Amino acid sequence: MIKKINNYRPTYDWSKKKASGLYKNSNFSFPVNTIHYLDFIKYSDFVPDKSVNCIIADPPFGISFTGKEALYNRKSSNVQSGYVEVDKYYDEFCKLWISKLSRMLNDKGSVWIFSGWSNLSSILNAISYTNLNLINHVIWKYQFGVYTKRKFVSSHYHLLFLTKSKDYFFNKIDNYPLDVWEINRTYSPNELKNGTKLPHSLVMKCIDYSSKPGDLIFDPFMGNGTTAVVSKSSYRNYLGFEINKSMDKIIDNNLNQVDVGSSYSPYYSRIHH
Ligand SMILES: C[S@@+](CC[C@H](N)C(=O)[O-])C[C@H]1O[C@@H](n2cnc3c(N)ncnc32)[C@H](O)[C@@H]1O
Numbered sequence: 001m002i003k004k005i006n007n008y009r010p011t012y013d014w015s016k017k018k019a020s021g022l023y024k025n026s027n028f029s030f031p032v033n034t035i036h037y038l039d040f041i042k043y044s045d046f047v048p049d050k051s052v053n054c055i056i057a058d059p060p061f062g063i064s065f066t067g068k069e070a071l072y073n074r075k076s077s078n079v080q081s082g083y084v085e086v087d088k089y090y091d092e093f094c095k096l097w098i099s100k101l102s103r104m105l106n107d108k109g110s111v112w113i114f115s116g117w118s119n120l121s122s123i124l125n126a127i128s129y130t131n132l133n134l135i136n137h138v139i140w141k142y143q144f145g146v147y148t149k150r151k152f153v154s155s156h157y158h159l160l161f162l163t164k165s166k167d168y169f170f171n172k173i174d175n176y177p178l179d180v181w182e183i184n185r186t187y188s189p190n191e192l193k194n195g196t197k198l199p200h201s202l203v204m205k206c207i208d209y210s211s212k213p214g215d216l217i218f219d220p221f222m223g224n225g226t227t228a229v230v231s232k233s234s235y236r237n238y239l240g241f242e243i244n245k246s247m248d249k250i251i252d253n254n255l256n257q258v259d260v261g262s263s264y265s266p267y268y269s270r271i272h273h
Contacts, residue, residue, distance in 0.1 A: 008175040010267040014213055019264055022214035023235035032216060032237045035228065037248060040220040040241035044100040047239065052104045053169070053215035056206055056227045058114040058198060059097065059123075061090075090119060094126035097220060102130055104218065108169040110135075111162040112206040114198070120158055127162065135168075136161040140202060142185045159206070171209055173267045181205065196223060200263075203230045208267070211236055225251030233263040 014022065030048055038046075101111055111132060115123045127134060138159040145153035159181075183202045203226050207217055213235035219227035222242035231238035232255060242251070 008271065010171055010173040010271070012171045012212065013267045015266055016261065016264060019213035019235045019266075020261055022212065023237075023261065026214035026216075026237055028216065028237070032239050033228075033232070034239060035222050035225065035248075035251060036241045037243070037245040038241055039243050041096050041100065043241065044104070044220070047104040047218065049103055050106040050109075051216060052218040052239070053106060053109050053212070054207060054210040055101055055105060055109070055111040055218045055220070056114075056203060057097075057101070057111065057220055058196070058223065058226075059094070059221050061116055061119050091122045091125060094119075094122045095129060098123070098126040098130060098132075100220075102132055102164055105164045107165050108167060109164050110168050110170075110210045111160075111164075112210070113160045113162065114140075115158045115160065117154070117156075117158065123160065127160070132162040132164065133166065134160060134162050136179050139180045141180060141182045142199075144185050161206075161210075169210060169212070171212075171267070173208060174271060177209070198223075198226050200226065200230050200233075203227055204234060204263070207231065207234060207236060213264070222251060223247065225254045229254050229258055230263075232260055233258040235261045235264050 028051070030046075030051070036043060036046060098113075105111065113123055113127075138161060140157040140159055142155055142157065145155040147153065181202070183199055183205075186197070186199050207227075207230060211217060214237070216237045216239060217227060217231045219238070219240035222228060222240040224247065225240075225242075227240060228238040228251065230236075242248075
């Protein structure tokens with residue numbers, strides 16, 4: 001029994017040379033490895049039908065008044081402040097962006113949506129209006145949490161794994177892939193970033209299980225460009241949106257720090273090191 005587990009081989013695997021070849025030979029009829037500094041909800045049509053293999057989406061959880069204005073075409077003076085209003089708005093926001101995903105996904109493609117527990121109900125509600133299948137609800141357990149006095153310290157996040165069809169691509173890398181992932185948050189106090197940077201290894205895990213070298217990974221909310229950086233370093237192509245134009249230098253800088261394929265190694269060698 002133990003011998004069998006030790007000899008486990010991922011469903012798909014590629015040598016570094018093969019992975020590099022798949023990346024070099026990948027071919028798209030539209031610009032890839034680029035980020036549109038635009039509102040994803042307004043410009044999602046830039047992404048052709050069925051062109052994307054995997055979507056990584058880590059949406060904003062707080063919505064600014066400027067955001068409300070842009071989406072509802074109404075003046076901020078007309079927007080009631082207050083928790084209920086924000087809640088109601090967040091539901092609409094989720095319905096809008098989540099409704100754009102399925103069209104751009106190819107038939108074997110998948111979606112990973114990140115969510116804190118407080119906005120999870122809006123995300124699940126929005127998913128129920130789509131044709132996406134919810135395959136797994138993964139818990140990301142991290143080590144930090146804000147100190148509390150009268151409640152538990154929050155130290156987990158939710159990742160929803162969804163697919164367009166039942167016949168989806170899945171590289172079963174581990175013999176026994178669990179739905180609780182313990183991955184440390186990276187802590188770099190001197191780094192210029194927006195506050196919500198995901199750990200590379202977390203995004204890498206989603207990409208590894210749901211795509212092949214040379215595939216296209218899409219992120220509607222690039223933030224610091226984590227999805228782009230991880231895609232580049234693992235022989236995947238990337239494409240995405242970020243509404244905040246001032247993130248461009250940070251993203252470029254993050255991308256310049258990694259070489260194509262620099263973090264790629266065959267999966268078999270990772271599980272048998
Ligand atoms: C939670 S952060 C993403 C962080 C990212 N995963 C990382 O590791 O750096 C969400 C990002 O979405 C951006 N954003 C918000 N609304 C957007 C929209 N409608 N279109 C594109 N980007 C948007 C925000 O500016 C923010 O940078």
